[in-house]
Amino acid sequence: xxxxxxxxxxxxxxxxxxxxxxxxxxxxxxxxxxxxxxxxxxxxxxxxxxxxxxxxxxxxxxxxxxxxxxxxxxxxxxxxxxxxxxxxxxxxxxxxxxxxxxxxxxxxxxxxxxxxxxxxxxxx
Numbered sequence: 001x002x003x004x005x006x007x008x009x010x011x012x013x014x015x016x017x018x019x020x021x022x023x024x025x026x027x028x029x030x031x032x033x034x035x036x037x038x039x040x041x042x043x044x045x046x047x048x049x050x051x052x053x054x055x056x057x058x059x060x061x062x063x064x065x066x067x068x069x070x071x072x073x074x075x076x077x078x079x080x081x082x083x084x085x086x087x088x089x090x091x092x093x094x095x096x097x098x099x100x101x102x103x104x105x106x107x108x109x110x111x112x113x114x115x116x117x118x119x120x121x122x123x124x
Contacts, residue, residue: 005022006118007022007023008021008118009121011121012121016086017085018083020036020083020120022034022081023077024113025077026077033105034096035049035050036049036070036079040093047105048081049061051071058070081094086122088122091120094119094120095114095116096114097111099112
């Protein structure tokens with residue numbers, strides 16, 4: 001069983017930055033792409049970004065392009081989400097997940113192991 005754990009959330013003022021970390025257990029971490037999703041109160045979970053197995057390919061939702069950056073360190077079994085220029089509408093629980101092989105990166109059903117999430121709150 002793969003365990004995924006996010007950390008790094010918190011309260012930040014609009015315009016500020018946060019870096020989320022996500023660690024996944026298992027010796028096959030470097031085989032799989034990793035994704036970030038978020039869910040705001042009363043809203044559905046939505047795709048934020050994706051990083052391929054080696055970090056060479058990344059995709060982002062339009063609403064975070066040029067503000068968020070995903071990277072990974074396979075030696076540490078960790079993927080990061082650097083969030084800059086945060087806005088109040090970025091407030092949500094952020095989830096990290098390990099993607100299945102194949103499938104579309106922006107669909108949550110293509111991810112099989114999820115963390116518990118970390119709260120990000122951006123004040124205006």
